[in-house]
Structures are given as C-alpha cells and as structure tokens.
Amino acid sequence: MKTRHKRLAIAAGVVVVIGVAATLILNAFNSNLVFFFSPSQIASKEAPVNRTFRLGGMVVTGSVKRTGVAVDFQVTDTAQTVPVHFEGILPDLFKEGKGVVAQGKLQDGVFVAKEVLAKHDENYMPPEAAEALKNAAKSNQKTAASVVTSK
Amino acid sequence: MIPEIGHFLLWLAMGVALVIGTVPLWGATTGRADCMALARPGSYLLAALVTAASACLMASFLGNDFSVLYVASNSNTALPTQYRMAGFWGGHEGSLLLWVQMLVIWMVAVGLFSRHLPREVLSRILAVMGLVSVGFLLFMLLTSNPFDRLFPAPPDGRDLNPLLQDPGMVFHPPMLYMGYVGFCVAFAFAIAALIGGNLDATWARWTRPWTTVAWMFLTVGISLGSSWAYYELGWGGWWFWDPVENASLMPWLLGTALIHSLAVTEKRGSFKNWTVLLAILAFSFSLLGTFLVRSGVLSSVHAFATDPRRGLFILAFLTIVIGSSFTLYAWRAPTVGLGARFALISKETSLLANNVLLMVAAGAVLLGTLYPLLLDALGMGKISVGPPYFDSVFVPLMAPAIFLMGVGPLARWKEAAVPDLARRLRWALGVTVVAAIGTGWLAGSIHLVATCGLLMAYWIFASVATDLWERVNPEGKGVAELRRRMGQIPRALAGMMLAHIGVAVFCFGVTMVKTYEVESDVKMAVGDSTTVRGYQFTFQGVKNVPGPNYEATRAQIVITKGGDKVTELTPEKRIYRVQQNPMTEAAIDAGLTKDLYVSLGEEVDGGAWIIRVYVKPFIDWIWGGCMLMALGGLFAVSDRRYRRKKGEPS
Numbered sequence: 001m002k003t004r005h006k007r008l009a010i011a012a013g014v015v016v017v018i019g020v021a022a023t024l025i026l027n028a029f030n031s032n033l034v035f036f037f038s039p040s041q042i043a044s045k046e047a048p049v050n051r052t053f054r055l056g057g058m059v060v061t062g063s064v065k066r067t068g069v070a071v072d073f074q075v076t077d078t079a080q081t082v083p084v085h086f087e088g089i090l091p092d093l094f095k096e097g098k099g100v101v102a103q104g105k106l107q108d109g110v111f112v113a114k115e116v117l118a119k120h121d122e123n124y125m126p127p128e129a130a131e132a133l134k135n136a137a138k139s140n141q142k143t144a145a146s147v148v149t150s151k
Numbered sequence: 152m153i154p155e156i157g158h159f160l161l162w163l164a165m166g167v168a169l170v171i172g173t174v175p176l177w178g179a180t181t182g183r184a185d186c187m188a189l190a191r192p193g194s195y196l197l198a199a200l201v202t203a204a205s206a207c208l209m210a211s212f213l214g215n216d217f218s219v220l221y222v223a224s225n226s227n228t229a230l231p232t233q234y235r236m237a238g239f240w241g242g243h244e245g246s247l248l249l250w251v252q253m254l255v256i257w258m259v260a261v262g263l264f265s266r267h268l269p270r271e272v273l274s275r276i277l278a279v280m281g282l283v284s285v286g287f288l289l290f291m292l293l294t295s296n297p298f299d300r301l302f303p304a305p306p307d308g309r310d311l312n313p314l315l316q317d318p319g320m321v322f323h324p325p326m327l328y329m330g331y332v333g334f335c336v337a338f339a340f341a342i343a344a345l346i347g348g349n350l351d352a353t354w355a356r357w358t359r360p361w362t363t364v365a366w367m368f369l370t371v372g373i374s375l376g377s378s379w380a381y382y383e384l385g386w387g388g389w390w391f392w393d394p395v396e397n398a399s400l401m402p403w404l405l406g407t408a409l410i411h412s413l414a415v416t417e418k419r420g421s422f423k424n425w426t427v428l429l430a431i432l433a434f435s436f437s438l439l440g441t442f443l444v445r446s447g448v449l450s451s452v453h454a455f456a457t458d459p460r461r462g463l464f465i466l467a468f469l470t471i472v473i474g475s476s477f478t479l480y481a482w483r484a485p486t487v488g489l490g491a492r493f494a495l496i497s498k499e500t501s502l503l504a505n506n507v508l509l510m511v512a513a514g515a516v517l518l519g520t521l522y523p524l525l526l527d528a529l530g531m532g533k534i535s536v537g538p539p540y541f542d543s544v545f546v547p548l549m550a551p552a553i554f555l556m557g558v559g560p561l562a563r564w565k566e567a568a569v570p571d572l573a574r575r576l577r578w579a580l581g582v583t584v585v586a587a588i589g590t591g592w593l594a595g596s597i598h599l600v601a602t603c604g605l606l607m608a609y610w611i612f613a614s615v616a617t618d619l620w621e622r623v624n625p626e627g628k629g630v631a632e633l634r635r636r637m638g639q640i641p642r643a644l645a646g647m648m649l650a651h652i653g654v655a656v657f658c659f660g661v662t663m664v665k666t667y668e669v670e671s672d673v674k675m676a677v678g679d680s681t682t683v684r685g686y687q688f689t690f691q692g693v694k695n696v697p698g699p700n701y702e703a704t705r706a707q708i709v710i711t712k713g714g715d716k717v718t719e720l721t722p723e724k725r726i727y728r729v730q731q732n733p734m735t736e737a738a739i740d741a742g743l744t745k746d747l748y749v750s751l752g753e754e755v756d757g758g759a760w761i762i763r764v765y766v767k768p769f770i771d772w773i774w775g776g777c778m779l780m781a782l783g784g785l786f787a788v789s790d791r792r793y794r795r796k797k798g799e800p801s
Contacts, residue, residue, distance in 0.1 A: 010500070013504065014507050021511045021515055024543065032537060068674045089752035089763050090752070092735055
C-alpha cells in the first residue's frame with residue numbers, strides 16, 4: 001500500500017471515530033439534557049410534561065409529610081408553589097426553609113422526583129434555587145411597580 | 152509570627168522560581184554553563200522554601216492559630232489531629248499551596264534522578280517547571296494567600312466540612328495532586344525538547360517513567376476518591392460523572408493515551424508530533440481541572456463574580472500556558488519529522504487508534520462538563536448534563552478501545568497480518584464468549600448490556616493470557632523451562648499485562664455492580680427485618696454514641712443468611728457540633744464477591760427508621776482493578792532499561 005493511501009486510510013479512520021462520537025454526543029444531548037424550571041415557570045405551563053427536568057426553590061416550612069418510605073413536600077420560589085412527591089432517603093442537608101433541587105417529571109400537577117440533590121454545605125444555596133428565588137422576587141417587584149403606575 | 156514567616160517564604164520562593172524560570176533557559180540558549188548550573192541547586196532551594204512555607208501553614212493548623220483566616224475557616228479546636236492536618240488542603244488557598252508543594256517535590260525528583268541528562272535539557276526542563284511554579288505562586292500571593300490574617304481572631308474556628316472529616320481526606324488529595332502535577336514533568340520534557348529540537352527516541356525513553364509514575368499517582372488518587380464517595384455519601388454510588396470527577400478523569404484519559412504513544416515513539420520513533428501534543432494536552436487538562444475545581448466555576452459560573460481577580464488570573468494563566476506551548480508546538484513541531492513508517496495493519500496503527508479513541512472520549516467528557524457552563528454564561532438557560540449522557544457516549548467509545556487492548560499487544564510492530572492475528576486469538580475469543588454467557592447464567596439472568604461488559608472483561612483476560620502463553624511456551628517444554636521463561640519477561644512487559652488485567656477486573660466489577668446490584672429503601676421499626684438477595688437484615692434499634700466532635704445515632708443491624716449470622720453492621724447518623732450538619736455514615740461489610748451496605752435515613756413516627764439496604768456484587772473489583780493498573784505502572788517503571796547510567800549506549 002502506498003504511503004498516500006495509508007495516510008488517507010488513517011485519516012478516514014479518525015474521521016469515522018469522530019463522526020461516530022459526534023453522533024453519540026448529539027443523540028445523548030438530545031435525550032439527556034436536563035433543563036431547569038422554577039415553580040413560577042411550572043405554574044405558567046412552561047415546563048414540559050413527560051420529560052425529566054429539574055425544579056429548584058425553597059422547601060416550604062411545615063410542608064414535609066412522611067408516609068412510610070414516601071415523602072411529600074412543597075417547593076416555592078415565593079411567588080408560586082409546587083407539590084413534590086419523592087420515595088426514598090432525602091439527603092442529609094434537606095431542611096424545611098432551605099434551598100433544594102429535585103429532578104423528576106411532572107404528573108397531574110405533582111412533581112414526582114426521582115432524585116433530590118444533596119449539597120455539601122448548610123449555608124450553600126444551589127445556584128438554580130437561588131436564581132429561581134431571585135427571579136420571582138424581581139417579578140414580584142415588577143408587578144408591584146405596575147400596580148403603582150396603573151393607579 | 153509564624154504566618155508572616157510563611158508569607159515571606161512564599162515571596163522568597165517566588166523570587167527564586169523567577170530566577171530558575173529565566174536564567175537557566177537563557178544559559179541553555181547561549182551555552183553559558185554558569186547560568187545552567189543554577190537550575191539544580193535553585194530547584195532544591197525553591198523546594199526548601201516552599202516546604203518551609205507549608206510547614207508554617209501546618210504549624211498554624213496544629214497550633215489552632217485562628218488569627219489566620221484560612222485556619223479559622225477550615226479547622227476547630229475539637230477537630231481530631233489528623234483532620235487538622237488534612238485541613239491544610241480542605242479549602243482553595245491550601246490546595247494551591249499543596250499543588251505548588253507537589254510541583255517542587257517533582258522538581259527535586261527530576262534534579263536527583265536526571266543527572267545523566269545533557270545539561271541544556273535538564274536546565275530547560277527545570278526552567279519550564281520553575282515558570283509554572285511562578286504562575287501558581289503569583290496566583291496564591293495575589294489572590295489567595297493562605298496566610299491572610301483575621302482581625303480580631305475568633306475564639307474558635309468554623310471547622311472542617313464534616314463531609315471531609317474522613318481518612319479519605321488525608322490521602323486522596325495529595326495522591327491526586329501528585330498525579331495532576333506529575334504531568335508537568337512530561338510537559339516540561341516536551342517543551343524542553345521543542346525548544347532544543349532534540350525530540351527523539353531517547354527523549355521518549357526519558358519521559359516514559361515520569362509519565363508512568365504521574366499516571367500511577369493519578370490512578371490511585373482517583374480510585375481513592377471514588378471509594379471514598381462510595382462509603383461517605385451514603386447512597387452507594389462510586390462515580391457520579393460530577394464535573395469535579397470529570398476534571399480528574401480527563402487528564403487520566405490523556406495521560407493513558409500519552410503512555411501508549413510514548414511507547415511507540417521510543418520503540419519505533421513514530422508519532423513524535425502526536426506524543427508531544429499529548430504531553431502538552433495532558434498537562435493543560437490538569438491545569439484546567441485544578442482550576443475548574445478550585446475556582447468555584449463549577450458550582451456556578453457566577454462564582455467568578457465573587458472574586459473577579461481570581462477568575463481573571465485563572466483565565467490569563469491558562470491562556471498563557473496553553474497558548475504559548477501551542478504556539479511553540481506549531482512553530483517547532485514541523486521540524487521534528489514524521490518518524491519511521493508502518494503498515495496499515497500493525498501495532499502502531501492499533502496504538503494510534505487507541506489514542507484517538509481515548510482523546511475523543513476525553514473530548515466528549517469535556518463537552519459534557521463545559522456545555523452547561525457555556526449555556527449559563529451566554530444566558531441561554533440552565534441545564535445539567537447527567538450520567539445518562541456520559542454513559543451513552545463514554546461506553547461505546549471505550550468498547551472498541553478495549554477490543555484493541557486485546558489485539559494490540561499481539562500485533563507485530565511495523566506490519567501485522569489480520570489472518571495471523573485471528574488465528575492466534577481464536578481461542579481467546581471462544582473462551583471470552585463462553586465465559587461471558589456462563590457468568591450471566593451463573594448470576595441468574597443474562598442481559599444484553601451485561602454480556603457486552605463481560606465480553607470486554609473476559610476478552611482482556613483471555614488475550615493477555617494468550618500473549619503470556621505465546622511468550623513463555625511456544626513449544627511446551629516442561630515446568631522448569633516455563634518458569635525460566637517467565638523470569639525472562641521484562642518488567643515493562645509484565646507491567647503492561649498487569650495494568651491490562653486491572654482494566655479487565657475493573658470492567659468486570661462495573662458490569663456486575665451495574666447489572667446485579669439490589670437496592671431497597673425500607674421503613675423499619677425495632678425488630679423488623681427485610682430480605683435482600685437471601686440476606687436477612689434485622690433492625691435492632693438505635694443508641695446515642697458521642698464522638699470526638701460529633702454526636703452519633705448508631706443503629707444496629709444484624710445480617711443473617713439461612714439462619715446463620717453473617718455479620719453485624721452499625722451505620723450512623725452524625726451531627727457535627729460546630730456546623731450542626733447531619734452526616735450519614737454508611738456501614739459496609741466488604742467482601743470479594745459482594746458488599747453488604749447499610750445506611751441510615753431518617754427517623755419516622757417514633758422509633759421506626761428509613762433504612763437503605765444494598766447488596767453490591769463485586770464492587771470492590773472496581774478499585775481492585777485500579778490498584779492493579781497502578782501496580783502495573785510500578786512494575787513498568789522498575790524495568791532495568793530506565794536505570795541506564797550516563798555514558799552507556801542507548
């Protein structure tokens with residue numbers, strides 16, 4: 001085999017590997033990217049049905065109810081509240097009144113969580129949860145402002 | 152006083168590093184021996200200064216000097232001594248100092264063990280490492296000084312994060328950093344060779360043992376971290392595709408590629424450009440990984456905003472190191488030459504393919520890690536890329552690499568024939584298929600994915616066995632002859648076989664755990680029991696046990712099988728006194744064929760607890776495999792040919 005052919009063959013092999021990898025990556029991205037939604041977005045029907053996404057916010061104080069292995073609680077961004085259902089062991093740092101991020105699907109208005117994410121520090125607010133709270137606070141202000149101006 | 156001394160020592164070290172980074176480099180270019188002679192003693196001086204600074208920080212930790220901000224944030228008087236020492240690398244500032252400490256240890260090692268190198272080469276190598284340490288020292292001194300004072304000094308510290316109060320914290324970070332930083336040696340060798348234009352087989356032989364040792368440390372470091380996560384996080388996972396883990400996996404993948412590509416460069420003189428590129432990339436990824444983990448970008452892109460100076464410095468440093476080395480590469484590499492020729496079917500090609508696969512895999516991991524950061528930075532919404540992405544991309548890319556692991560070692564250099572390879576490997580293939588299906592049958596159920604995993608594991612076992620058999624017994628001449636031939640196998644080769652067996656053991660463990668593990672979360676009152684895989688777990692209640700700096704609730708769970716007592720496990724729920732964080736401490740009965748894993752959830756309606764029970768078959772094989780890989784590396788570097796003295800023919 002000539003050197004030129006050999007080089008072509010090797011180059012072709014590399015291209016094939018990268019092509020296959022790109023296909024795999026695109027496929028995986030398509031089905032495995034997990035988007036993030038806040039309770040407000042869920043209330044305004046922006047969140048997808050039957051697709052896994054992440055929900056972030058604050059656990060409503062006094063909302064956590066255990067029934068055997070299952071646990072129900074509510075997550076809020078101060079503007080809206082979403083009920084969450086989860087079966088299993090909650091992370092150590094899960095607390096009422098603290099930030100939380102849960103991953104799962106929306107079913108009949110209830111967010112059925114497959115996973116509740118643990119963070120490593122008591123004072124640490126998951127960035128997604130912090131952002132949800134901040135956005136809700138902003139829109140609250142806006143509403144208030146518009147009420148004032150419309151008067 | 153001690154912190155001020157430490158701070159001063161760091162500035163001195165910075166000055167010395169600046170001298171090592173410039174003068175010997177200039178000396179090597181102009182041929183001035185007096186300038187080059189500075190490199191080695193200079194490195195020793197730098198190492199002494201940095202070590203003394205580290206000792207100062209360690210002394211502040213041991214002496215509970217809470218007037219030092221870093222100590223106050225990461226330690227406490229109630230903290231047991233070993234964790235006060237580990238508090239050294241419990242945060243950002245100390246980790247950077249640990250990084251520099253490891254770097255100067257590597258510099259001393261290079262100075263001690265590379266006396267036989269030509270003076271110009273050694274000077275350049277140490278100069279490059281000196282420049283890297285300038286960058287890190289400057290970063291530390293300008294933005295993250297571990298010796299910053301806190302006025303007024305608090306009466307007690309904020310304590311080390313309870314999650315980090317574990318023996319894993321004592322060993323995992325130093326091991327990992329030793330590996331990360333070790334790739335700096337290969338990088339420095341590559342840069343020195345690019346500057347000097349003496350990139351040849353000798354260069355590859357010098358670089359190989361250094362790369363292998365760094366890779367060994369990285370392997371051990373990653374596997375320690377993984378087993379730590381397994382027993383500490385309380386949910387029994389051993390790899391989460393967490394960005395921090397990915398940051399260590401990417402340099403490992405590139406380091407693995409580098410080891411293989413160096414083998415070709417040394418033996419056959421091919422792939423020189425490629426090898427140099429990999430050496431640069433492996434270290435660049437180490438840097439990227441360190442910074443990703445330590446700058447806080449990973450938890451949120453906005454962490455940059457909390458201290459913009461840090462973020463900017465990091466970006467600038469990365470740009471300078473990566474940019475300048477690539478510029479140098481682009482400028483000098485074409486002069487390096489292509490090396491020896493080889494046929495399309497040959498050991499070279501199989502190693503090249505393995506390299507491409509490892510690199511593409513590292514690229515895919517990088518993409519999955521950085522993509523969410525990128526989207527967030529561009530304000531295009533928040534997303535996360537979870538384990539399913541990595542599983543569905545990484546595994547298919549590694550499968551062909553593992554197939555090649557079986558073929559490559561048996562293929563001949565320069566030119567190999569497919570029919571010959573197929574004939575020699577036909578037995579291996581047969582054994583592999585039978586064993587994979589047989590294992591599934593023994594385990595009780597045959598799954599497609601599990602069978603693929605087992606095929607990979609057995610394929611490596613069988614092909615390594617074939618390789619070994621061909622080497623020791625071509626004619627079949629009795630036991631004594633067999634043993635003699637076994638003794639003749641060079642250590643480097645034995646190391647490779649051992650490392651490959653390690654990969655097989657690893658694959659086997661992963662497949663068995665993924666397929667056959669059983670997990671169950673149950674609510675148990677005192678006296679209740681649950682049966683998983685024939686093991687009966689009986690909950691016998693909880694009691695309070697005070698620890699040195701925490702209060703523990705300890706559950707007692709008796710495990711029986713067929714009426715016989717197997718063991719008794721005592722998982723704990725701990726509340727650390729200072730930070731008041733609850734921590735789950737799982738209890739594990741580890742075994743060769745399975746782990747029994749129990750962790751404590753929370754208390755529900757008076758006396759009953761939610762308890763998580765796992766049976767994890769062959770999980771310890773995952774880390775056992777990693778240890779075998781590292782051991783293989785150790786064998787390989789102890790090979791005689793790396794111990795040639797100056798003057799001997801190469």
